[in-house]
Amino acid sequence: MRYLARRLLHGAFLLVGVSVLSFLFSDLAPGDYYSELQSDPRVSAATLAALRTQNGLDRPLPVRYATWLKSIGRGDFGYSLAYQGPVGPLLAQRIPGTLLLTGLATALGWLLSVPLGIWSAARRRSWPEASLKVILSVLLSIPELLMAIALLALAVQTGCLPAGGLHSPGRADALDALRHLVIPVTVLTLGLLPILVRHVRSAVSEALDAPFALAAAAHGIPWRRLLFRHVLPVAMNPLISLFGLSLGSLLSASLLVEVLTGWPGLGPLFLDAIFARDYAVVLGVVMISTAFLIGGNMVADLLLYRADPRIRG
Amino acid sequence: MPPEPLLTVRGLSKTFHQRRWWGGNAPDITALEDVSFTLDRGRTLAIVGPSGSGKSTLARCLAGLETPTSGEIRFSGAPVEMQLIFQQPAASLNPRFTAAEVVEEPLVIQGRGWRADRRRKAELVLEEVGLPASVLDRRSQLLSGGERQRLAIARALVVEPRLIILDESIVGLDVGLQQQIAGLLIDLQSRSSLSYILISHDLDLAAGLASEIAVMDHGRIVEQVPAAGLKTTASHPLTRELIAAAKVLAT
Numbered sequence: 001m002r003y004l005a006r007r008l009l010h011g012a013f014l015l016v017g018v019s020v021l022s023f024l025f026s027d028l029a030p031g032d033y034y035s036e037l038q039s040d041p042r043v044s045a046a047t048l049a050a051l052r053t054q055n056g057l058d059r060p061l062p063v064r065y066a067t068w069l070k071s072i073g074r075g076d077f078g079y080s081l082a083y084q085g086p087v088g089p090l091l092a093q094r095i096p097g098t099l100l101l102t103g104l105a106t107a108l109g110w111l112l113s114v115p116l117g118i119w120s121a122a123r124r125r126s127w128p129e130a131s132l133k134v135i136l137s138v139l140l141s142i143p144e145l146l147m148a149i150a151l152l153a154l155a156v157q158t159g160c161l162p163a164g165g166l167h168s169p170g171r172a173d174a175l176d177a178l179r180h181l182v183i184p185v186t187v188l189t190l191g192l193l194p195i196l197v198r199h200v201r202s203a204v205s206e207a208l209d210a211p212f213a214l215a216a217a218a219h220g221i222p223w224r225r226l227l228f229r230h231v232l233p234v235a236m237n238p239l240i241s242l243f244g245l246s247l248g249s250l251l252s253a254s255l256l257v258e259v260l261t262g263w264p265g266l267g268p269l270f271l272d273a274i275f276a277r278d279y280a281v282v283l284g285v286v287m288i289s290t291a292f293l294i295g296g297n298m299v300a301d302l303l304l305y306r307a308d309p310r311i312r313g
Numbered sequence: 314m315p316p317e318p319l320l321t322v323r324g325l326s327k328t329f330h331q332r333r334w335w336g337g338n339a340p341d342i343t344a345l346e347d348v349s350f351t352l353d354r355g356r357t358l359a360i361v362g363p364s365g366s367g368k369s370t371l372a373r374c375l376a377g378l379e380t381p382t383s384g385e386i387r388f389s390g391a392p393v394e395m396q397l398i399f400q401q402p403a404a405s406l407n408p409r410f411t412a413a414e415v416v417e418e419p420l421v422i423q424g425r426g427w428r429a430d431r432r433r434k435a436e437l438v439l440e441e442v443g444l445p446a447s448v449l450d451r452r453s454q455l456l457s458g459g460e461r462q463r464l465a466i467a468r469a470l471v472v473e474p475r476l477i478i479l480d481e482s483i484v485g486l487d488v489g490l491q492q493q494i495a496g497l498l499i500d501l502q503s504r505s506s507l508s509y510i511l512i513s514h515d516l517d518l519a520a521g522l523a524s525e526i527a528v529m530d531h532g533r534i535v536e537q538v539p540a541a542g543l544k545t546t547a548s549h550p551l552t553r554e555l556i557a558a559a560k561v562l563a564t
Binding site for chain 2: 212230234
């Protein structure tokens with residue numbers, strides 16, 4: 001229980017730290033939402049100043065930060081100048097899309113990489129394993145950006161899959177949405193896979209090389225039992241911590257892939273907000289992503305706490 | 314006719330072929346050459362010798378972990394009745410298994426007994442090696458070095474073996490603990506006519522436990538003498554050298 005409380009406190013501190021820093025950086029960036037209008041001869045300087053005053057952009061930084069924090073408390077997450085409304089509902093509308101993508105990719109990535117990693121640790125230095133390693137290295141070196149573009153081009157060429165969005169025009173059924181999910185989820189899973197397989201492989205082979213595993217093998221313990229009863233429980237801990245980390249890297253990859261495939265998640269919202277200098281939305285997405293990341297690591301910590309008695313001691 | 318010995322080894326040889334990584338063969342390594350000996354029930358044979366003399370290869374051949382190149386090993390008993398305890402037995406225990414799980418595992422693999430029977434058997438064996446029942450549900454990584462030594466012995470004992478091969482299993486302990494474990498081994502032997510093959514480079518320890526001592530060098534047994542009166546009967550120069558190096562025997 002004390003462990004849990006400590007982790008929660010730690011997470012809260014991290015959130016506050018990220019909020020201060022990102023608020024500061026957004027303020028340091030040159031220009032604001034109205035900078036575009038400055039070059040428009042029809043808008044006078046006085047109008048601009050009035051608009052800035054009206055939206056509180058001229059107030060000192062600490063005051064604006066305090067106002068922003070208060071609006072987070074209300075669930076508004078600030079006021080979007082581009083959308084002329086609170087940020088909260090905008091986020092709420094987009095979060096499910098991103099969660100669906102990252103959730104599917106996480107589940108698929110782990111479901112594939114755990115058996116692959118175990119298999120490759122068990123078949124070290126054989127040619128099928130060597131070829132798997134080559135394939136994974138190639139996958140690792142291809143940026144998600146390129147992979148997404150290649151798949152989209154392929155989809156357009158062959159017409160077998162929709163090339164973007166959530167629904168085809170005039171359709172709103174689950175099957176159609178599923179078909180739209182294929183490309184973004186594939187890209188994310190393939191991006192995640194090489195890293196996960198490598199980690200699973202190294203954790204399992206390390207446990208396989210431990211003296212107790214050699215002794216167990218020499219004692220004639222059947223291979224299956226050796227792997228599942230002796231080796232895997234020991235290899236599990238580093239993988240659990242990796243789970244939390246994988247959520248974070250997946251989230252940032254997801255934003256990019258969403259933009260490319262026109263998926264209605266946080267990604268396109270984030271990109272538009274950056275271009276429009278709509279900082280309230282940018283900050284909202286950053287805060288939500290941070291919260292996801294911290295939440296994911298917290299889940300990993302709790303799993304670790306359950307799995308490893310040494311942490312409890 | 315005298316009873317058949319528990320273990321008969323005749324003309325055992327083991328050669329390792331080496332491959333160079335760029336192809337072709339490196340010179341062969343002869344680890345064992347024409348090794349012969351017999352071991353009776355309830356006796357202890359110590360195999361001593363310097364590093365690289367083939368002691369561990371012999372143990373591994375006996376336990377079936379290596380296939381000998383030629384020669385014969387005859388063991389009058391089921392394979393499972395020969396148990397091997399490794400170097401650093403403490404490291405050979407799965408850190409996440411409880412003491413009970415460690416001891417019960419050979420029975421599980423053999424498919425012997427119901428859960429409750431196995432548990433009872435584990436309790437008995439732990440008592441035999443001098444471990445209290447309170448360690449049964451403790452994970453092996455939480456046990457002390459001495460307790461893990463005893464647990465490794467208990468793991469070998471649980472299948473009721475006739476022969477236990479100790480491959481440098483009780484070196485690297487402090488002297489007091491070594492004495493305790495040696496005492497335990499002698500105690501177990503007197504209760505159930507167990508036989509031991511003790512692989513060691515420590516002649517003091519070997520002389521204290523064994524009835525016979527075989528001295529190995531470059532894969533051959535160069536001399537085999539009774540442990541009692543070793544100092545006077547031993548004639549081979551290597552044996553004399555080992556005696557001179559031993560602390561207790563030399564004095």
